[in-house]
Amino acid sequence: MTSTLTPETARQQLEEHRYWRYRGCAPDPDQPTRAQGNPDLSLDAWGPYTEEGGEAPSARNLRLEAAEAVCGTCPVLAVCRTYGLSETADGRLAEPEGVLGGMRSLDRHKALIARRREAGVPAAPAADDARLDEARTAQKQALLRSLARETDEELVAYRAGMDVRTSNWHRSLLCGLLGLDKETASRQQLLERARELGVLPAGARITPDGRWPIAAAPNTDGSRQRRIAPARPVQLILPGFPHLARGRRAPATPAAGGGTRRPRLRIVRTVQPLTLPIATTVLEPAA
Ligand code: SF4
Structure with a gap:
């Protein structure tokens, strides 16, 4: 059950097999959306579930x-399996x-993990079928899709149609279901693992965590959204200068030739190179 061929070579061998056109999952000549190996079966039966919401485990x-x-x-079972x-x-x-x-996606992942273990390459533990089914419920699918797009926990919850507490609870559960440690896993690791196991569609775009990984789920000490880094960096937003607060005008200054002038203001964003990154927003007179 091992493959030493590259995917490209294995795919080529499959497509050049003399019985390739007779494969079971080819479109039926009379009903192109059905499989020729069983015209009662849609061609979608082989693919990952792509409809909105989850798919019932029994279905x-x-x-x-x-x-x-x-x-x-x-007739091409062996070469197809190799690929x-x-x-x-x-x-x-x-x-x-x-x-x-x-072979189902999970079985092929298990075979890959076993092969890597044999070769002495560490591999992540496989999640079992029941756990994957649980990770495919409608709410968890909505949460994963939302998590893939957003990095802010409020937006993740909003887009998934649930409150933050429920959203965080699902994030914790998903870590366990996909074989990750919720205390140490990052959001990106959770999403990539979901994609690897076919719980998240392969084409799903994942918004990167940014400079520091974001925790996949709240930890047991009650922290909610947080960044994971050795020094646990925290981003501070310092208030602007009080006399230049939004809605107030800058003070007038004497102008050359008499009278006064009010400087125009522009917004300047700075990140000071300290141990902790401190983002500040200040207003300063335009040149
Ligand atoms: S063995 Fe491969 S080619 Fe044949 S029906 Fe299954 S998936 Fe399709």
Whole structure:
């Protein structure tokens, strides 16, 4: 069950197989959205679930079982499985989602992890099927999609349609379901793991954490959104000068030739190079 071929070579071998056009998951000649190996089955049965919201575990199981049954009689099963198990140069599955060669995404991930363990390369623990199903509930899917787009916990919760407390609770649970330590995992690690295990669509764009990783979930000491770094950097927003507060005009100064003038103001953002990054917003007279 190992693959030493590169994904490109394995894919080429698959597509050049003399029975490739007869594969079970090819479009049925009479019904192009159905599989020729079982015209009652939609071609979507092999892919990851892409509809809005979650997929019921029982429905998912039935869908995957039907796809696996077709794979079982497919004339290119062996080469397809080789491709499905092929890994990229950075040690990830070339095709992390869906059924390939009669194997579900999770089974192929487990095979990859076992292979890496054998080779002495540390691998993250695999989450089991039931846990993955739990991570695919409608609320957790909404939360993951929202978390992929936003880095602010309030916005994550708002976009997911829940309050911050519920959103943070789901984030904690997701860490456990995907085999991560909620105390140390970062938001980006959580999202990448979700994508790797097919819980988040492969094409989902993940907004980067920024300079310091953001914690995946609140920790047990009650901290909510926080950055993870050796020195636990904190961002402070210092208030502007009181006499230049928003809505007030700058004081007038004597002008050359008599009279007074009021300087125009412009906003200047600075980040002072201290141990802790301190972002300040001040107003200063324009040149
Ligand atoms: S083994 Fe399964 S996934 Fe691969 S080509 Fe055949 S039907 Fe499709």
